[in-house]
Amino acid sequence: MSANSRLTIAAHALAWIGLYQRRGHEVATSEQIATSANTNPVVIRRLLGELRRAGLVKSRRGVGAGWSLARELESMTLLDVYEAVEPGPLFAMHRTTPDQECVVGHGIQPAMRGIYEGIEETLRHELARVTLENVLRDVLAAPR
Template sequence: MRTDSRLPRVLHALLHLEQAEEPLTSEQIGKMLNTNPSLVRRTMAGLREAGFVGSTRGHGGGWVLERPLNEITLADVYAALGSPELFSLGRSGDAPACLLERAANRATSAALDAARETFQAELERVTVADLVRPHAREIREHQEKRTGKVPEAGGQ
């Protein structure tokens, strides 16, 4: 079964955009996410429509954050991605007149609805900025080793 990894990948990109000192190109983001720049452009376009990112063309152009990450919940990003299906499970349609199949479909649907509600509630509770807080010290140390400089206060 193929999985949809757009949500964690987009969150990863947003976290890097927050740290970037200049716009990131689709090519840079694609390399970071090990994906095609055209896929990055299509995905980021949905985030732009939601008002999370902006883009500029030309030399020095690329993607930038338009809203602080502490104002964007995971539910917001999930919605901007089109709220992909959580599970590959679905209703059976083999024998629609069969009462037993209907009972099985009701039970399955109820469990899936409960799982979706729980997932949605968790996404609404967490902002993108919350994702780095438990690891702030490790991230800062990693950046210092990588760049040789100490990031500004508030940066992750």
């Protein structure tokens, strides 16, 4: 499906900020998070920018600038993150309009649309069951 890592990196960043704050720090920099995720700070800033638009984090500029959580990890779910960083649907329709003269070509898109909607609703329900607090707990539970 050409899956991407946006949800994974976003969860990584949130868990990192959350843990950092619990250790007494005010803000985390994109540089620090990028080092942990082994990527470029701009990639982190782009993702965190989307999370900021969704109200999950805040950013401060100037000296001592950086990122902090806008809400508790307990109140954020993977669905919040998913909706912030993944705009499109899970399955795509035909890239060109199927033959409307054909019975199947005419009915296939409404049919699949209905089916896909139900499936995506279930997916969203599953994502909503996992909080970022759950994620951080699982992260810290990893052996050694």
